[in-house]
Amino acid sequence: MGEVIVITSGKGGVGKTTTTANIGTGLAMEGKKVVVVDADIGLRNLDVVLGLENRIVYDIVDVVEKVCRLKQGLIKDKRFQNLYLLPAAQTKDKTAVSPEQMQELCEELKEIFDYVIIDCPAGIEQGFQNAIAGAEKAIVVTTPEISAVRDADRIIGLLEAKGLYNPKLIINRIRHDMVKKGDMMNIDDMIDILAIELLGVVPDDESIVISTNKGEPVVTDEKALAGKAYRNITQRILGKEVPLLDLEVDEGVLSKLKKFIFGK
Amino acid sequence: MDLLKIFSKNNNSKNVAKERLKLVLIHDRANVSPRFLEMVKGDIIRVISDYMEIDEEGLDIKFTRTKRDSDNKPIPALVANIPIVRMKDNAMK
Numbered sequence: 001m002g003e004v005i006v007i008t009s010g011k012g013g014v015g016k017t018t019t020t021a022n023i024g025t026g027l028a029m030e031g032k033k034v035v036v037v038d039a040d041i042g043l044r045n046l047d048v049v050l051g052l053e054n055r056i057v058y059d060i061v062d063v064v065e066k067v068c069r070l071k072q073g074l075i076k077d078k079r080f081q082n083l084y085l086l087p088a089a090q091t092k093d094k095t096a097v098s099p100e101q102m103q104e105l106c107e108e109l110k111e112i113f114d115y116v117i118i119d120c121p122a123g124i125e126q127g128f129q130n131a132i133a134g135a136e137k138a139i140v141v142t143t144p145e146i147s148a149v150r151d152a153d154r155i156i157g158l159l160e161a162k163g164l165y166n167p168k169l170i171i172n173r174i175r176h177d178m179v180k181k182g183d184m185m186n187i188d189d190m191i192d193i194l195a196i197e198l199l200g201v202v203p204d205d206e207s208i209v210i211s212t213n214k215g216e217p218v219v220t221d222e223k224a225l226a227g228k229a230y231r232n233i234t235q236r237i238l239g240k241e242v243p244l245l246d247l248e249v250d251e252g253v254l255s256k257l258k259k260f261i262f263g264k
Numbered sequence: 265m266d267l268l269k270i271f272s273k274n275n276n277s278k279n280v281a282k283e284r285l286k287l288v289l290i291h292d293r294a295n296v297s298p299r300f301l302e303m304v305k306g307d308i309i310r311v312i313s314d315y316m317e318i319d320e321e322g323l324d325i326k327f328t329r330t331k332r333d334s335d336n337k338p339i340p341a342l343v344a345n346i347p348i349v350r351m352k353d354n355a356m357k
Contacts, residue, residue, distance in 0.1 A: 186278070
């Protein structure tokens with residue numbers, strides 16, 4: 001029996017879809033059987049982030065409405081043996097699926113997969129209610145911005161109201177240089193305010209943009225710092241204790257020289 | 265450089281963000297509407313007016329945050345600033 005985890009945030013554009021793609025891929029790389037579900041009906045994106053956009057025939061609404069069988073709706077990722085995608089419908093809207101249908105779908109998927117990872121749409125309306133309906137655990141994604149943290153706080157409250165207790169936090173797009181200067185909230189600031197457990201921290205890394213351009217999740221990139229961050233998060237989901245990533249990026253000779261001359 | 269840092273410490277933009285965020289979350293979490301505050305305000309005026317004459321125009325009531333004495337944890341607080349014009353006679357008896 002698998003586990004259903006919803007990736008949510010409240011605010012849009014903080015990296016829910018990227019996080020879903022990387023956690024899903026990361027778990028598949030560890031040999032787990034994974035399905036990533038795009039619950040953002042009308043604004044399908046998980047397919048392009050995973051590089052599977054050309055292979056879609058059926059979608060989540062087709063599956064729920066029984067236009068096709070569940071297995072027909074699932075797209076197998078050819079690069080990772082154990083990874084499947086259930087894409088969102090692009091031409092319908094959020095009301096095309098009900099929370100009850102979503103619950104039923106998750107029950108079915110749990111029978112087949114070790115992990116069911118749901119990419120939740122932004123907002124707190126029907127799409128959000130649908131996405132969390134069948135979930136047992138929740139991951140909240142935020143960035144170190146005042147608006148994203150505020151929305152994360154609201155989402156945590158709404159999750160708990162729906163019985164999804166103890167959501168875990170991922171802090172995305174943190175910039176070590178700005179944190180050091182005191183111009184960006186640090187990890188402790190955000191944990192202090194939101195009072196939930198930290199699952200991981202992902203640095204603001206160019207390699208994410210590059211990997212998304214190519215449709216290859218950054219978790220597969222051995223050299224990228226963000227890739228390492230997502231691999232660590234994957235390990236923590238699997239129950240292993242991994243220390244937090246040291247975000248101190250190699251500064252290069254010039255800035256080291258500056259430091260040597262002018263002091264810190 | 266270090267001296268500059270010491271002086272600018274409290275002006276760090278992240279501290280500004282953190283303070284603003286904390287304040288806005290108190291309102292979000294408490295789910296206080298302006299109507300609710302108006303109702304509280306009306307009732308406070310009604311009760312206090314039995315004992316003293318107050319300056320209703322100058323009355324200021326708001327939700328804010330304060331630190332609990334026992335463990336310094338931030339807790340929401342209702343702060344009312346009520347200017348008294350004069351005490352009423354019956355209060356003196």
